[in-house]
Amino acid sequence: MRLSFDEVRRTLAAILLEHGLTGPRAEECARLFAETTRDGVYTHGVARFPRLIQMIRLGVIDPAAEPERVSGFGALERWDGRRGVGNLNAARAMGRAIELGRAHGIGCVALGNTNHWMRGGSYGWQAAEAGLIGLCWTNTMPNLPPWGSAEAVIGNNPMVLAVPRAAGPVVLDMAMSQFSYGALEASRKRGELLSVDGGFDENGTLTRDPAAIERSRRPLPIGYWKGSGLSTLLDMTAAMLALGRATHELAPDSLQETGISQLFIAIAPAALGDAAQSEKIVDGIIASLHAARPEKADRPVRYPGEQTLKLREENTRRGLPVDETLWAQIVKGSF
């Protein structure tokens, strides 16, 4: 079924109000969820909302807690997320990084003791729409084996890099695993193999069979040893700057995963002047991608985030696609 953006936003906001978020915070949190579905990131939008409410009910997330600046030096600050709502905390941290970026050319906020930020791309869009380059990452509970082991002791630690642009920002939002467990499940339910190897089976052989990877719990880091290394460094830098928890200290349970660490960086190209020339450079890169001969004639090469504006327009016009059963559960609060 399809629902208007406003209906989704209002409904979620009302439920958040009942669960301890004050008015403007409930509104902002609901808006972030609705925008995520509107932008086509269906796994992290309305579909994730029940988990947030469950975690509030379990007392894992404190709905009233607001993030707090712990220390700062110039363009670098450390914030405590106080186990509050993850997307509100992340938006606040990127908001502060943007302020610092405007004041100093570049700004950085390390956020500890927070919760799942839902769609990481939200904070890339936030920076880019403010005219800044956004770079942020988060650690996660252990859900990925490092290269050389079958034991999941590192996280899939999503990283976001976003570039402002008048014709539409360029936003990359990528986890360090080749496929999320959500993507494996979806592929299995469709009865399809993955498009490329997505992990190891129980015999330690690379496979495109999603069910085999779900059984072995061995999804693949992007680039094998490379993504394994990058995941480790993202965890280290976020946790050490936030003085927060590292992946190995987080509960390997999506309802108990709390106290995570994140890093937000914003760079202001306009601070150096020549913003128009900067943008021409970005446009030139996009033109070079679009000029590359596609392997399949009907699938031109795309830049990261290129589909978002189209999906946003379509979903705004036609309504947000929401699973009917899920929506009934949300409205009834039965999850």
Place this chain on the structure above:
Amino acid sequence: MRLSFDEVRRTLAAILLEHGLTGPRAEECARLFAETTRDGVYTHGVARFPRLIQMIRLGVIDPAAEPERVSGFGALERWDGRRGVGNLNAARAMGRAIELGRAHGIGCVALGNTNHWMRGGSYGWQAAEAGLIGLCWTNTMPNLPPWGSAEAVIGNNPMVLAVPRAAGPVVLDMAMSQFSYGALEASRKRGELLSVDGGFDENGTLTRDPAAIERSRRPLPIGYWKGSGLSTLLDMTAAMLALGRATHELAPDSLQETGISQLFIAIAPAALGDAAQSEKIVDGIIASLHAARPEKADRPVRYPGEQTLKLREENTRRGLPVDETLWAQIVKGSF
């Protein structure tokens, strides 16, 4: 053959002096090359030296040019590399990012109009040894097809992320291609298949055969579409902040690849205090990796850069391994 670090450094410095570098600059450039070989990054150390001299002789690199600050705002600066020596320019840019990081908590230098930085890890080590987190990346000439095309219009754009640590920094230095052309060549010469798929053959099928990838010119981005996207964003951010050239504007010829763009970021954990606690967090992550059961009993899980200190010690003690034919050519200047 093995040569002492000092012999390598002195020999290279003397050649650089003859090629237009002034005394201290020749010393520093030679030291960076010798350190790269000493640290076991053999592809980018002494083995790359002839290419630098060739490019100076061709007039592509200006041996006398020193990088220059073009503009700045707080913790963010733009520098012009003036087509000078790539590793000296990069070391200067990271040096300035470190100064800015100490003054503002985080510092950022965009460097345009520069040349190949040789071993990217050098600048990660530089930041980490100064006690700062280092993050830097460079664009390259077009050498990698973006996802969805067989045409090489993006670069393999190496990225470096480094963390300071008393017991030895953690340094990740990774290109956006799964294997470099150098690695493909080495594997082919050994008559070995790659350990994992490294690209497409001429029929568009994924393959572990290095020769097939050399023929098709279709190496694989790490994580397929993900590394393709990250490469694009690294190119955009470096070029737009430096107001420099993007990958598609660079000559696809390793002797003519000049005017490239790079970005250097340094973050000072000590600026927020609690540096000892930060370091304990990093040590904890390393301990968790080392505790993961390895797939092969004799190959424990390693953190990025873990082997460097061992290789450094061994090569310092036994001498730097240098190819005899190559060394004879370098000494004679016949390349």
